[in-house]
Amino acid sequence: MRVILHCDMNSFYASVEMLYQPHLRTVPLAVGGDEEKRHGIVLAKNEWAKARGVKTGEPLFQSRQKCPQLVVVPPHYDRYHRISHMANQIYRRYSDRVEPFSIDESWVDLTGSVDSFAKGVQVAEEIRRTIEQELGVTVSIGVSYNKIFAKLGSELKKPNAVTALPPSALQTIIWPLSPRALLFIGPVTEKKLARIGIHTIGDLANAPETTLRSLLGKWAHTLRQYALGHEYAPMAYWGESPPVKSIGNSTTLPKNLAHADAFVPVVYMLCECVAERLRLSHLRAEVLHLWLRDADLCSQTRQIQLGAPTQVSGRLAKACFRLIHKHWDGAPIRSIGVQVSQLSFEKDAYQLSIFSQKEQKNAELERCIDDLRHRFGHWSIARAVTLQDTQLKIDPLEENSLHSVAFRKGVL
Known part of the structure; x- marks a missing residue:
């Protein structure tokens, strides 16, 4: 039997800010937009703010109405990446199979490191204590026999806790939970399942697959297998690079995107990041x-064929704008992501078009920009439109933690 941990650092952004500014530990705190300009959304909050009704993702002005004493600080992503790296180094003391899921979450495979499930729970407790003692933040850890249930376990007890879900917990603890507790099920799928009488993970596990397929399409088999506890995907060794199937970047915005023009700088920023990584990989x-996530944390994903293969940011951005124009319903957008797939190498032959010469010139221009950025920093040269908001800055080589699951979950 496998022994898998899912380690999820609690209220991560807020916890790191309190680590660097200890006086914030005793006040209601939110990490978010510019407090002086009184705009933006809550990216994270501490327990004091949570107790006063502050919610992640809501506009800051609403949070201040609930909690006039709320202290708001801007995000410091360099700090978060540093603590995230240190946490993963701690996990590596116990296993060489550590798989980051996001900046504050990682799976750890202890199967080859412990001789029993009970020993795995003991190791999880040791990791929990070590994270708190050495880093000054807390972590919730789920222990189970697959990745899906390990993540589910890390959500059941927060903060600073270990939850064990052995096979014997399948019917007694896991099956009575809402389907939403499973990693790949979002609010849209939850509503679809409820319409046919599926209200628990157990209902999903025992539903006829033909019924599920008519409702969910190709994901029906996968989701039902997960509900049954059948997840066997091997975990990569730390630092091992699997074959690249997609490249993407995403960002949670300091303030919601509420009109079409607001998308322009962030779309160009993300597409430039993705295009640079394509060129770096010769793809x-x-x-x-x-991928769009609105202020209510509901996600959607749309895709478009690009025609001839490309690694030029302008082509990617134009495709994004077409999707936004066609599918965005006007709901305020909290997070946005751009991902590309069906990758091929630069050296591979492809069908030329009448625009191929222009495409080649644009690619050469962007390679020159890459060279400048690699020598002097990513933001040494930028499109003017991306400089409209200084908070919309990410480094494609440092902040590319977008996981394909985000896109899968958006579909569901």
Whole structure:
């Protein structure tokens, strides 16, 4: 039997800010937009703010109405990446199979490191204590026999806790939970399942697959297998690079995007990041995926064929704008991501078009920009439109933690 941990650092952004500014530990705190300009959304909050009704993702002005004493600080992503790296180094003391899921979450495979499930729970407790003692933040850890249930376990007890879900917990603890507790099920799928009488993970596990397929399509088999506890995907060794199937970047915004023009700088920023990583890997892409998450944390994903393979940011951005124009319903957007797939190498032959010469010139221009950025820093040269908001800055080589699961979950 496998022994898998899912380690999820609690209220991560807020916890790191309190680590660097200890006086914030005793006040209601939110990490978010510019407090002086009184705009933006809550990216994270501490327990004091949570107790006063502050919610992640809500506009800051609403949070201040609930909690006039709320202290708001801007995000410091360099700090978060530093603590995240240190946490992963601690996990590596116990296993060489550590798989980051996001900046504050990682799976750890103890199967080859412990001789029993009970020993795995003991190791999880040791990791929990070590994270708190050495880093000054807390972590919730789920222990189970697959990755899906390990993540589910890390959500059941927060903060600073270990939850064990052995096979014997399947019917007694896991099956009575809402389907939403499973990693790949979002609010849209939850509503679909409820319409056919599926209200628990157990209902999902025992539903006829033909019924599920008519409702969920190709994901029906996968989700039902997960509900049954059948997840066997091997975990990579730390630092091991699996074959690249997609490249993407995403960002949670300091303030919601509420009108079409607001998308322009962030779309160009993300597409430039993705295109730079394509060129660095000597790849081109044929399909673009756009992921949007609104202020209510509901996600959607749409995709578009790019025609001839490309690694040029302008082509990617135009495809994004077409998807936004066609599919965005006007709901305020909290997070946005761009991912490309169906990758091929630069050296591979492809069908030329009448625009190929212009495409080649644009690619050469962007390679020159890459060279400048690698020598002097990513933001040494930038499109003017991306400089409209100084908070919309990410480094494609440092902040590319977008996981394909985000896009899968958006579909569901």
